[in-house]
Amino acid sequence: MMNHPLPLNRVRVLDPFWTREMDLVRQAVIPYQWEALNDRVPGAAPSYWMRNMRTAARAIAAKKLGKYVPPRQNMNIVIEPASGEQPQENGFYGWVFQDSDGYKWIEAVAYQLMRQPDETLQAQAQQAVDAICAAQEEDGYLDTYYTILGREKAFTYLKDHHELYCFGHLTEAAVAWHQATGKSDLLDAARRFGQCIMNRFGPGKERGCPGHEIAEMALIRLYEETGEQAWLDLARFFLDVRGTDPNTFALEENRRRQAQGQPPLPVTSDRYMYYQAHKPVRQMDEAVGHAVRQMYLCSGMADAARLTGDDEMWQACRRLWQSTVREKMYVTGGVGGTHDGEAFSRPYDLPSDTAYSETCAAIGLAFFARRMLQADPQSEYADVLEQALYNTVLAGMALDGRSFFYVNPLEVDPAACETDSRLRHVKPVRQKWFSCSCCPPNIARIVSSLPAYMMTRAEDTLYIHLYIGCEAETQLNGQPLTIRLDADLMRDGSVKATVLAGRAAGRLAFRKPGWSRVSRCTCEGKAASEENGYWVLSGLWQPGDTVTLSLDLSVRVLSASPLVRETAGQICFARGPFVYCAEECDNGGQLHLLRVSPQAEARVESRSVGGCPVPALRIPARRILPSGQSALYAPWQPPRQEDTVLTLIPYFAWSNRGKGEMRVWLAE
Ligand code: FUB
Numbered sequence: 001m002m003n004h005p006l007p008l009n010r011v012r013v014l015d016p017f018w019t020r021e022m023d024l025v026r027q028a029v030i031p032y033q034w035e036a037l038n039d040r041v042p043g044a045a046p047s048y049w050m051r052n053m054r055t056a057a058r059a060i061a062a063k064k065l066g067k068y069v070p071p072r073q074n075m076n077i078v079i080e081p082a083s084g085e086q087p088q089e090n091g092f093y094g095w096v097f098q099d100s101d102g103y104k105w106i107e108a109v110a111y112q113l114m115r116q117p118d119e120t121l122q123a124q125a126q127q128a129v130d131a132i133c134a135a136q137e138e139d140g141y142l143d144t145y146y147t148i149l150g151r152e153k154a155f156t157y158l159k160d161h162h163e164l165y166c167f168g169h170l171t172e173a174a175v176a177w178h179q180a181t182g183k184s185d186l187l188d189a190a191r192r193f194g195q196c197i198m199n200r201f202g203p204g205k206e207r208g209c210p211g212h213e214i215a216e217m218a219l220i221r222l223y224e225e226t227g228e229q230a231w232l233d234l235a236r237f238f239l240d241v242r243g244t245d246p247n248t249f250a251l252e253e254n255r256r257r258q259a260q261g262q263p264p265l266p267v268t269s270d271r272y273m274y275y276q277a278h279k280p281v282r283q284m285d286e287a288v289g290h291a292v293r294q295m296y297l298c299s300g301m302a303d304a305a306r307l308t309g310d311d312e313m314w315q316a317c318r319r320l321w322q323s324t325v326r327e328k329m330y331v332t333g334g335v336g337g338t339h340d341g342e343a344f345s346r347p348y349d350l351p352s353d354t355a356y357s358e359t360c361a362a363i364g365l366a367f368f369a370r371r372m373l374q375a376d377p378q379s380e381y382a383d384v385l386e387q388a389l390y391n392t393v394l395a396g397m398a399l400d401g402r403s404f405f406y407v408n409p410l411e412v413d414p415a416a417c418e419t420d421s422r423l424r425h426v427k428p429v430r431q432k433w434f435s436c437s438c439c440p441p442n443i444a445r446i447v448s449s450l451p452a453y454m455m456t457r458a459e460d461t462l463y464i465h466l467y468i469g470c471e472a473e474t475q476l477n478g479q480p481l482t483i484r485l486d487a488d489l490m491r492d493g494s495v496k497a498t499v500l501a502g503r504a505a506g507r508l509a510f511r512k513p514g515w516s517r518v519s520r521c522t523c524e525g526k527a528a529s530e531e532n533g534y535w536v537l538s539g540l541w542q543p544g545d546t547v548t549l550s551l552d553l554s555v556r557v558l559s560a561s562p563l564v565r566e567t568a569g570q571i572c573f574a575r576g577p578f579v580y581c582a583e584e585c586d587n588g589g590q591l592h593l594l595r596v597s598p599q600a601e602a603r604v605e606s607r608s609v610g611g612c613p614v615p616a617l618r619i620p621a622r623r624i625l626p627s628g629q630s631a632l633y634a635p636w637q638p639p640r641q642e643d644t645v646l647t648l649i650p651y652f653a654w655s656n657r658g659k660g661e662m663r664v665w666l667a668e
C-alpha cells in the first residue's frame with residue numbers, strides 16, 4: 001500500500017501546543033539562525049556559511065580569469081582560523097559539510113512560507129538561494145569546500161568528505177523551495193549538481209556511495225517532485241553499491257595510500273560498519289554505526305522499497321526497524337546511545353548520563369518512521385514517530401527558541417558534566433550555536449514541516465497518525481474532503497474529527513495509540529473495525545459527520561527491559577506521548593536519593609515552564625537522607641528517609657529554568 005503525506009499548504013495546524021512550537025521556529029529560531037549563518041550572533045561559534053558561499057563565488061570568478069590563488073590551508077574535516085588570527089579572505093572555514101546548515105535553513109523557511117507568506121523571510125531566503133547559485137561551478141558542481149580548497153580532489157573522499165551529503169540537503173531544500181515559491185532556481189541548481197554527480201557515478205561509470213547518507217532519500221524526493229526517473233535510479237545505485245566488495249571506501253582509501261607510498265589495505269567491507277557499508281543493504285539486520293547516518297539510510301531504503309516494490313529491501317527495513325526500536329532506543333525516542341562516534345551501541349546499552357542521543361538522530365528516526373508508515377501503515381511506526389517528536393526532538397530546542405541541545409541525556413548532574421571528561425559531550429544547558437551545528441536547523445525544518453508527519457493519504461484512505469489539532473484538505477477516491485481535527489493532548493484525550501466540506505466515499509483511519517490503554521472510537525452510522533492498530537471507518541463522508549475518539553491520558557509508569565543494566569530497579573513516568581523527568585529546581589538536588597513507588601498516585605497540575613503551559617505531575621515519594629550514613633561504607637541499616645512530593649515535567653521542557661540536575665529514570 002502506498003500513501004503520501006498531505007501537501008503542507010493543505011494542512012493548517014490549530015493545535016495550541018504545536019502552533020506555539022511552529023510559531024517559535026518562525027519568529028525566533030529562523031531569524032536567529034539567519035543571523036548565525038551570517039556570523040552575526042555575538043558570543044556564538046561562527047557558522048561561516050554565507051562567508052564560504054561568497055568566497056566560493058569569488059573563487060569561481062577568479063578561476064575563470066585564471067587569477068585564482070588558493071588559500072594556505074590543508075583539507076581537514078574542520079578548519080578554523082589559527083588562534084588569535086582573522087580568517088583568511090579567501091579561506092574555507094567550518095566543517096567540511098558546513099554548506100548543509102544553510103540548506104536546512106532554507107528548507108525550514110520554505111515550509112514556513114507554505115504556512116503563511118512572509119515577504120521579509122522570503123527575501124532573506126532568496127539571498128541565501130542567490131548566494132548558493134553564485135557558488136555553483138559551470139559544470140554544476142556545488143560544494144564550497146572543494147571549490148575553495150581543491151576542485152581537482154572532488155569526489156575522491158566520499159567516505160568522510162560529505163559532498164553527497166551536502167548534495168542531499170541541497171536537494172531537500174530545493175524541492176521545498178520549489179513547492180513553497182514555485183521558483184525553480186534552487187531546483188535547477190540541485191538538478192545540475194545531480195547531473196554532475198551522475199556524469200561520474202552510476203552503472204557503467206565509477207562505483208561510489210555517500211559516506212553520510214541522505215542523498216538516497218533526497219534523490220527520491222527529487223524524483224517524486226519532478227517525475228524524472230534518473231534520480232530514482234541514482235538513489236538505487238547508491239543503495240546497491242553500499243557494502244559490496246570491493247568496498248568503494250576502501251578503494252578510495254587505497255588511492256590515497258598509494259599517493260603517499262603506503263601499502264594497500266584489504267578492499268573488503270568489514271571495516272566499514274560505522275558507515276553502514278559493512279554488508280549489502282538488503283542483508284542488514286542491526287542498526288549500527290553513526291546513528292544519524294543509519295537513520296537516514298533506513299529512510300532512503302524505505303522510500304526505495306516503497307517505490308520499487310523491492311521486497312528484500314523492505315524486509316531489511318523491517319529488521320533494522322526492529323533492531324532500532326526494540327533494542328536500541330531510549331524511552332524518549334532518542335537513538336545512538338554512545339558518544340563514541342555518535343553511534344549505536346550494542347543492544348540494550350542505553351546509559352542515561354553518558355547518553356549521546358543526538359537530536360538529529362531522533363529526527364532521523366522520525367523520518368524513518370514516516371517512511372515506514374507510507375509503505376505500510378501500522379500504528380507501531382506512528383507510536384515511535386510520536387515518541388521521538390514529542391520528547392527528544394522538541395527537547396533539542398529551548399522554549400524561547402534561542403538555544404539548543406545536540407546531546408540529549410536522560411540524567412544530568414551539572415557538576416559532573418563540568419569536571420568529568422567522560423561527560424564532556426553532555427551539556428547541562430542548551431547552547432546558542434555549535435561549531436558543528438547540524439541539529440538546530442534540522443529541528444527548524446522538522447517542526448516547520450509537522451503536517452507531513454500528521455497524516456498520510458492513500459487513494460481511498462486518509463490515515464490520521466498524530467492527534468494534532470488541524471484543518472486538512474484532502475481527497476478520497478478523487479473526491480475533495482475538508483476535515484477538522486480537534487485535539488489537545490496536553491490537556492485531555494478527547495479528539496473529534498469533523499467533516500467541514502466536500503463529499504467523498506472512502507475510509508478514515510484513526511491510529512489507536514500504543515499508550516492509550518482504554519480507548520474508544522465512535523461515529524454515528526458507521527462501525528469502526530480495527531486494522532494494523534488503526535480504527536477504520538468506511539462510507540460516504542459529508543459535512544457535519546463527526547468521529548469521536550476518547551484516548552486514555554492517565555499517567556503511566558514504565559520500566560525498561562531487565563536487559564537494560566542502566567535502569568534496573570528504576571521507573572519513569574509518561575502521560576500520553578510525553579515522557580516526564582524530575583528537575584532540581586522543583587525537587588532539590590541529589591535526585592538519585594529519591595524513591596518512588598510504581599503504585600504512587602500522580603496528580604496532574606498545570607504549570608508554566610519557561611512561559612509554556614505544561615501539565616506537571618505531582619507524585620508522593622520518599623527521599624533518602626544522606627545524613628543517615630556518614631561513612632562511605634557501613635553495616636547495612638534501613639536508610640533514613642522523609643516523605644516528599646515530586647514534581648515532574650515533560651522531558652522536552654527540561655533545562656529552561658537554569659542549570660540543575662535532571663533525571664528521567666527514578667529509583668523504585
Ligand atoms: O556529519 C554531519 C553531521 O554532523 C552528522 O549527521 C552529525 O552526527 C554530526 O556529526
Ligand code: ZN
Pocket residue numbers: 358359360361406437438439440442
Ligand atoms: Zn545533529
